[in-house]
Each structure stands twice: as structure tokens, then as C-alpha cells.
Amino acid sequence: MAQTATSDGQCIALTADGERCSRTAGSGDYCYQHDESDSTVSNAETASEDESSETDQSSGDAVDEPEPELDEIEVTAEEADEQIEGLLSIRQTVKSSAGDLVGHPFDGVSEITAAEEGWNAVVEVIERKAVPDTQDVIGRYRIDLDENGTVQGYRRLDRYRRGDTTAFDPVQ
Known part of the structure; x- marks a missing residue:
């Protein structure tokens, strides 16, 4: 898991979540927070990776994993787009239809998730306007949509005052 030192001077230790430490390495290839005794660094792993990333003697270049083909990167980027x-299309659909659907002024979209057969969106509407606005009563509604963004149904999840700071249970 631990990585060997690189020419960029980055610490070779791994953080608790398995990512490489982003700090600059001091002496010994570690930052001020990590050293050889750190639980995220294993001598056996370091030694095996040292051997696998040794430099190519003929060219002096580091032997690295082959980079993905450019076509593979473009496909991934296209899929992400x-x-x-x-x-964004689902968000716009929900934003434009939530107020009319629920019958109260739209306030915001707080969640959109993919479902087995479409999308689920959680929106907030103003059920009762108040002064000051921290006393507005906000309703949270779940709107179910099919793959094409057609609304299939909705239901109210809860109500709260805009100024409340309590955490919500995850939408099911």
C-alpha cells in the first residue's frame, strides 16, 4: 500500500482512507506527520514496491504502469458529461414542476438520486411564509420520476421551520 518516494518530493505514507499523503516529504521520504513506524506504512509493502518501480537502467526512466489509451479517457469523459x-435535465424538470405539483412556492432541490427505474428528487417548498423568514415553514417532498423525467408521483417527507438546524434522516 505504501508508495515509494517520487521526484516530486511528496510523502510516501498513506492516509487512513488509503490515499497518498499530500504533504511535502522531509528527510527520509516522509512528511512531518508520518515516519516508518506509522501504521499506514508497511516495510514489506515498501520493499516490494521499491523493486517494482526501479528505474530502467538503459534509459534512466522510471518504469511505470502503462497509461490508458487516449480513446479510453475520451469515452470516460463523454460518459461523465x-x-x-x-x-441537470432532471434537476430542471423538478425545479420547473415542483411548485405547481405540490401547490406551494418552490424553494430548492436538496437531493437527486438515481433509482432502479428512474430518479428520486427531494425538493423543498415554502408551505407558510413568515416574518422573519427563519420562521417560514418548509415542506420536504420526494418526487419520483421515470428514466425520461416524467413525474410518477410525490409525497411529503416532513416539515420544518427554515431556522431549524436539526439533521434529517436519509430519504428512503
């Missing part, structure tokens, strides 16, 4: 466009 399509997913983002689909999500």
Missing part, C-alpha cells in the same frame, strides 16, 4: 447532462 452525459451523466451530468442527464442529472
